[in-house]
Amino acid sequence: MLRFVLRxxxxxxxxxxLLSLLVFAWLRSLPGGPASxxxxxxxxxxxxxxxxxxLGLDQPIFVQYGRFLGRVxxxxxxxxxxxxxxxxxxxxxxxPATVELSVTALVIAVGLGIPLGYLAAQHRGRPLDVATVIxxxxxxxxxxxxxxxxxxxxxxxELGWFPPSGRQAVDxxxxxVTGFAVLDGLLTREFDASxxxxxxxxxxxxxxxxxxxxxxxxxxxxxxxxxxxxxxVRTANSKGLTPGTVRSRHVLRNALLPVSTTxxxxxxxxxxxxxxxxxxxxxxxxxxxxxxxxxxxxYPRLQALLLLGALVYVLVNLLVDxxxxxxxxxxxxS
Amino acid sequence: xLRSARRxxxxxxxxxxxxTLAACAQSARDDGAAQGGAGATGGTLVFGVPGAPxxxxxxxxxxxxxxxxxxxxxxxxITYKQGTSDLEPGLALEWTPSADFTEWTFKLREGVKFHDxxxxxxxxxxxxxxxxxxxxxxxxxxxxxxxxxxxxxxxxNQASATGTPVYNSCSAPDPATAVVTLNKAKGAxxxxxxxxxxxxxxxxxxxxxxxxxxxxxxxxxxxxPYATEHPTGTGPFKFESYDRTxxxxxxxxxxxxxxxxxxxxxxxxxxxxxxxxxxxxxxxxTIDGYDYPAPADWxxxxxxxxxxxxxxxxxxxxxxxxQKNNPALQDIRVRQAIAYATDRESLVRNQLPEGAVVATQFxxxxxxxxxADLQPIPYDPEKAKQLLAEAGQSNxxxxxxxxTEVTRPYMPDPVxxxxxxxxNLRQAGITVNAVPQPWNGGYxxxxxxxxxxxxxxxxxxxxYNDAGNFVGTFFGRNKPEFGITDTALxxxxxxxxxTVDPTAHAAAYEQVNRDLMTKYLPAVPLSSSPPAxxxxxxxxxxxxxxxxxxxxxxVSKG
Numbered sequence: 001m002l003r004f005v006l007r008x009x010x011x012x013x014x015x016x017x018l019l020s021l022l023v024f025a026w027l028r029s030l031p032g033g034p035a036s037x038x039x040x041x042x043x044x045x046x047x048x049x050x051x052x053x054x055l056g057l058d059q060p061i062f063v064q065y066g067r068f069l070g071r072v073x074x075x076x077x078x079x080x081x082x083x084x085x086x087x088x089x090x091x092x093x094x095x096p097a098t099v100e101l102s103v104t105a106l107v108i109a110v111g112l113g114i115p116l117g118y119l120a121a122q123h124r125g126r127p128l129d130v131a132t133v134i135x136x137x138x139x140x141x142x143x144x145x146x147x148x149x150x151x152x153x154x155x156x157x158e159l160g161w162f163p164p165s166g167r168q169a170v171d172x173x174x175x176x177v178t179g180f181a182v183l184d185g186l187l188t189r190e191f192d193a194s195x196x197x198x199x200x201x202x203x204x205x206x207x208x209x210x211x212x213x214x215x216x217x218x219x220x221x222x223x224x225x226x227x228x229x230x231x232x233v234r235t236a237n238s239k240g241l242t243p244g245t246v247r248s249r250h251v252l253r254n255a256l257l258p259v260s261t262t263x264x265x266x267x268x269x270x271x272x273x274x275x276x277x278x279x280x281x282x283x284x285x286x287x288x289x290x291x292x293x294x295x296x297x298x299y300p301r302l303q304a305l306l307l308l309g310a311l312v313y314v315l316v317n318l319l320v321d322x323x324x325x326x327x328x329x330x331x332x333x334s
Numbered sequence: 335x336l337r338s339a340r341r342x343x344x345x346x347x348x349x350x351x352x353x354t355l356a357a358c359a360q361s362a363r364d365d366g367a368a369q370g371g372a373g374a375t376g377g378t379l380v381f382g383v384p385g386a387p388x389x390x391x392x393x394x395x396x397x398x399x400x401x402x403x404x405x406x407x408x409x410x411x412i413t414y415k416q417g418t419s420d421l422e423p424g425l426a427l428e429w430t431p432s433a434d435f436t437e438w439t440f441k442l443r444e445g446v447k448f449h450d451x452x453x454x455x456x457x458x459x460x461x462x463x464x465x466x467x468x469x470x471x472x473x474x475x476x477x478x479x480x481x482x483x484x485x486x487x488x489x490x491n492q493a494s495a496t497g498t499p500v501y502n503s504c505s506a507p508d509p510a511t512a513v514v515t516l517n518k519a520k521g522a523x524x525x526x527x528x529x530x531x532x533x534x535x536x537x538x539x540x541x542x543x544x545x546x547x548x549x550x551x552x553x554x555x556x557x558x559p560y561a562t563e564h565p566t567g568t569g570p571f572k573f574e575s576y577d578r579t580x581x582x583x584x585x586x587x588x589x590x591x592x593x594x595x596x597x598x599x600x601x602x603x604x605x606x607x608x609x610x611x612x613x614x615x616x617x618x619x620t621i622d623g624y625d626y627p628a629p630a631d632w633x634x635x636x637x638x639x640x641x642x643x644x645x646x647x648x649x650x651x652x653x654x655x656x657q658k659n660n661p662a663l664q665d666i667r668v669r670q671a672i673a674y675a676t677d678r679e680s681l682v683r684n685q686l687p688e689g690a691v692v693a694t695q696f697x698x699x700x701x702x703x704x705x706a707d708l709q710p711i712p713y714d715p716e717k718a719k720q721l722l723a724e725a726g727q728s729n730x731x732x733x734x735x736x737x738t739e740v741t742r743p744y745m746p747d748p749v750x751x752x753x754x755x756x757x758n759l760r761q762a763g764i765t766v767n768a769v770p771q772p773w774n775g776g777y778x779x780x781x782x783x784x785x786x787x788x789x790x791x792x793x794x795x796x797x798y799n800d801a802g803n804f805v806g807t808f809f810g811r812n813k814p815e816f817g818i819t820d821t822a823l824x825x826x827x828x829x830x831x832x833t834v835d836p837t838a839h840a841a842a843y844e845q846v847n848r849d850l851m852t853k854y855l856p857a858v859p860l861s862s863s864p865p866a867x868x869x870x871x872x873x874x875x876x877x878x879x880x881x882x883x884x885x886x887x888x889v890s891k892g
Contacts, residue, residue: 031776034553036783041742041792042396042479045783045814050493054472055553071552078552084389084562085578093579149610157617164614170380170582170602179579282611284581292607295739297774299553 001322008318015314016307020072023306024065027299033057034081037297055081068303077307078300082292087304090289096179097167098285101277102270104201105208110263113213117220117259118252124225132217139214144273148207148280155203162203165282172196204281208273212266219262223255230254264320376587376598377891379873382612382624386581386605390573391545391561392533393466394477398882401530403583403603406886407449408533408567411440411459412524416877416885419648419700419799421525425454425534425568426512429527435519435834438527440512446592448536449572456506461537463504463514465546473555474548480531480797484522519834525798530883539566570596570887581605597875597890609741616640616868622891623869623876629687629746632866641869641876644689647698647862648880649744650804651793653755654781654857658817660788662727666855670711671721672789673858675762676755677713685750686863693859695847696805700880702836703801703843708851711858718762731765735780735787740773743865743882744793751791751860785814796881801843802831809856816856823854 035051036043052058056067071078077087120132156164167181168174174193177184182201185194227233228251236246275287282288286305293301385399392404413424426440446454466485469475472492475482482488487499502515516523526532535545540560547558560566565573570593571585583603587596604621606612612624613631617638627635632642653676657664678692691699694708722728736752737745745751749770756766769787771777781790792815796803802810810827812818826849830842850856867884869876872892876884 031771032774032779036778037774039479040397040778041794043778043782047476047479048779048783050476054476054493054550055555056550057553068552076552079554079556081554082388083386083578084554084556090578097579152611152614157614160618163620164618165606165611166580166604166615166620168580169620170580170584170604171378176579279608280611282581282606282608284579295774 005318005322008321012311012314012318016311019310020069020303020307021065023303024068025061027297027302028061028064030297032297034297034299037295038081072307077304080293080301081298082296082301087301090301091286091304091308093179094285094289097181097283098271098274098278098287100180100182101201101204101208101283101285102267102274104205105270105273106212106263106267108205108209109212109216109266112209113216114220114256114259117217118224118255120217120221121224121228129221132221136214136217139210140218142210144207144211144276145280147210148204148277151203151207152280163200164203165280167197167200167284168193169196169200204277204283207280208270208277211273212263212270215266216259216262220255220259223258224251227251227255376596378600378602379598379623379886379889379891380602380604380621381886382606382615382621383603384605384607384609384612384626387583389557389561390563390565390576391535391557392530393481393535393545394474394548394557394561395531396477396479401883403573403585404533404565404567405530405569405883406571406585406601407565407569407573408530408535409569410528410530410533411442412527414528414798414879414881414883416883416888417646417879419796419880421528421799424528425459429524431524431834435523436516438514438516438523440514442510442512443592444510446568447590448539448568449566449588450536450539452536452538453509454534454568455509456512457509458534458537459512459514460504460506461540462532462534463501465535465540466532467499467501470546471548473550474546477548477555478531480529484520484526484529484532519832521802521831521834521839522798522800523834525800525803528798533567535560536566539564568592570594570885571601574600591887594887596887598886601886616870619870622873623867625865625867625882626741626743627866627868628741629866632687635868639871641871641873643867643869643876643878644687645864645866645878645882646700646880647689647691647864648700649793649795650693650696650698650862651744651751651791651860652693652696652808652857653860654787654790654792654815656785656787656790656815656817657819657856658785658814660732662725662730663732663788664819665725665727667721667725668727668730669855669858671718671725671727671762672759672764673711673855674714674721675718675758675764676711676858676860677758678710678860679713681751681754682861685747685754686861687746687866690861690863693861695851696808696857696859697801697847698796698862698880701796701799701801701804702840703805703830703847705844705847708848711851713758715758715762722763728763729765730763731767732759732788733767733769733786734759734789735769735771735777736791737773737777738770739775740777742793743795744861744863745791746863748791755791782813782815785817790815798881801840801847802827805843805846805850806831809850809854818854818856820854823850823856 035048039047080087080090116132120129123129152164155161172193174190175188177187181197182194185191185197233250236250275290278285278287279291290305383399387400387403392408395401395404410424411426412421412429415422426442428441430439442456448454466481468489469478475488475493485500486497498517500516500518500520502517505513543560543564544558545560549556570588570591572588574584574586576583585601587599606615609628615621616624636642655663655669662668682690682692692710694710695705697704722730737748759766771780780786794804806827809823811824826846830846833839833842867878875888875890877888
């Protein structure tokens with residue numbers, strides 16, 4: 001097991017090196033650049049050339065890449081061209097926002113999705129089931145940004161129940177400890193800050209949760225229906241077990257196996273959905289950083305985000321492989 | 335069953351708890367909004383802005399979002415009268431040029447203090463001028479764009495500025511008199527002394543917080559603490575904080591301000607990049623106003639009870655023509671045909687916001703040097719066809735570049751503007767190859783650096799009231815954007831710029847404008863459009879500025 005882990009970790013190094021080269025070359029092959037993005041309609045050929053010269057962007061690409069690699073190996077991902085702030089510090093500030101939003105959305109999706117799917121299966125063909133099926137179809141189909149704007153227009157603007165965007169009201173005096181706004185309020189006993197953060201979290205979390213919720217409901221419903229028709233359930237019933245015991249011990253447990261796999265897949269999709277949700281709700285997380293960096297050609301920030309994203313992806317894949325081996329002894333790690 | 339029922343109950347309870355907590359927060363929010371942070375004091379004004387500032391040192395600023403907070407914290411020697419582009423005293427009560435306009439004597443206000451408590455006086459003025467001249471390295475000089483535009487060079491040129499600096503020296507014969515000596519006269523003065531980039535900073539703070547420490551780091555610039563945390567001017571607001579996580583800039587009233595004190599206690603700029611999100615924040619009551627409402631929203635905002643304040647026009651949108659890339663465009667008859675083919679009345683009526691006007695020349699009517707006798711080139715597709723036939727270009731094809739993923743004050747919706755112009759040109763028999771490119775994804779490089787286009791859309795928002803700031807920027811020298819080969823135009827613009835007597839300066843530019851439209855026609859001026867500001871109805875005292883130079887000390891919450 002240890003040898004497997006070490007070998008996989010060593011494989012990560014060439015993967016990331018190759019990826020860094022691809023990302024570096026890809027960004028520089030795109031039209032436009034940081035100089036013209038910075039200068040806007042004040043751009044002149046001389047100014048663009050001058051900024052490129054001062055920033056070293058006029059050097060051959062392998063020279064630029066060598067410098068970049070040297071800095072990254074020293075743990076320096078550089079400074080954002082937009083803000084002049086260290087990129088890692090910016091990512092560190094934005095990450096809790098995205099994690100807070102994604103985890104809340106996942107909790108909503110799982111917390112509501114499994115019970116709803118289970119109930120729909122139990123009431124197959126009846127109004128509750130039909131309504132659930134139609135609702136989930138809509139949930140899967142509706143674009144995240146459209147739903148976000150709709151929820152804002154109704155619950156924030158029309159009814160005024162929730163704030164329309166941001167993570168905290170500007171007049172709330174909140175102490176930043178972990179970067180997780182709700183948690184920080186609890187840790188510092190600034191409960192008004194915590195409530196305010198929760199207030200801001202509701203609409204974006206619902207927006208982000210909608211698609212995974214719909215998927216989880218549908219998978220749970222299908223899986224429960226499948227298990228209900230299986231032989232071992234018939235056997236359990238014929239043994240004289242009570243319906244409650246059959247459902248809880250046999251049906252639910254078996255039905256949740258594919259649901260768990262789906263939840264795992266949804267985590268990746270949640271992060272992708274977070275980009276749009278963050279844009280609509282001005283959330284200030286990783287998705288916002290990524291979108292701004294693409295718009296304004298912030299090479300250092302984009303490189304760091306893409307490389308760190310790839311690192312996380314590779315490590316999560318490793319963990320998944322390891323977990324398979326732990327869950328199912330038939331899987332050999334080799 | 336029992337266990338699953340228990341789980342369901344727990345999930346429901348969690349949901350109810352979340353909604354209850356959120357409702358509590360909502361109630362608290364409502365209370366806060368009702369109070370508005372006001373009471374016996376001036377309260378807090380929260381203003382939504384579309385972008386974050388690069389830094390807080392106005393010397394290293396070049397975009398409106400960086401200038402906006404700086405304008406509240408700093409003063410210039412000469413300033414612009416609110417709501418106009420006219421000059422009025424700022425930190426200088428009087429300014430007098432020598433006979434040859436190479437020496438400017440500033441009589442300064444007395445008793446003015448910087449935010450750090452140090453005195454503003456003639457020594458401080460000279461310190462600032464000398465700081466600008468002596469910027470130490472290429473990174474700093476590359477960032478001081480307005481200074482290098484105005485003064486053309488540094489003591490030791492490290493970047494693209496290669497000329498002799500216009501600024502020579504500064505002396506302080508007494509604390510209330512500063513004498514600035516120039517190496518040559520320039521028509522941009524005195525108006526350019528009002529540029530926000532030329533604001534007065536505290537010499538003590540500049541030195542203490544390493545203001546000139548601009549460095550290249552990887553592919554970006556880093557600034558010293560002065561520009562990020564300690565901007566120190568004499569303005570009506572003082573810097574308090576910049577929360578980069580929440581993207582909120584907080585300024586506090588300067589109770590020792592030399593002029594009219596700010597009415598609100600705190601001024602908060604909340605960065606909300608999306609115009610629709612800004613609108614919803616205003617409607618939800620979480621901000622008091624915002625800049626650049628989309629023109630399509632003006633009517634609904636007005637009917638919703640908000641005040642839409644339209645700025646006087648101070649920009650220009652033009653249909654650019656690149657003579658180098660397409661030889662057919664070197665013939666003035668072809669360029670005139672394009673102008674006659676363009677239905678600018680309809681463009682202004684259908685595509686641009688209320689207050690927009692058809693442009694007769696390359697600057698708005700409020701700028702000195704505007705030739706009032708010029709008439710707009712009429713929309714006449716038949717005349718356009720005739721001119722094309724005379725030039726032997728009846729089958730003209732052009733590559734028309736236009737930007738996407740951008741709105742500018744002079745160009746709220748480039749795609750719609752392009753579509754209208756494309757149809758105009760088609761009706762005159764010109765075939766248009768549409769080349770859309772993202773603003774930051776190649777468009778600016780294609781147009782301004784590489785000149786690979788035939789036609790393009792671009793514009794300009796003026797910095798100060800001088801025709802040279804418009805016409806000189808476009809046609810003062812050869813640029814890939816226009817590919818002009820006739821140097822007579824550059825000489826004419828250069829001569830007008832070098833004419834320093836204000837009346838003669840304006841007259842020279844009036845003639846340049848006439849010649850541009852009749853003799854050269856290097857592009858087609860289309861329109862000037864006013865951007866707007868929107869505020870809640872309890873907000874008063876916002877004075878919309880043609881220069882987008884709004885000062886919030888006049889603003890109060892009712």
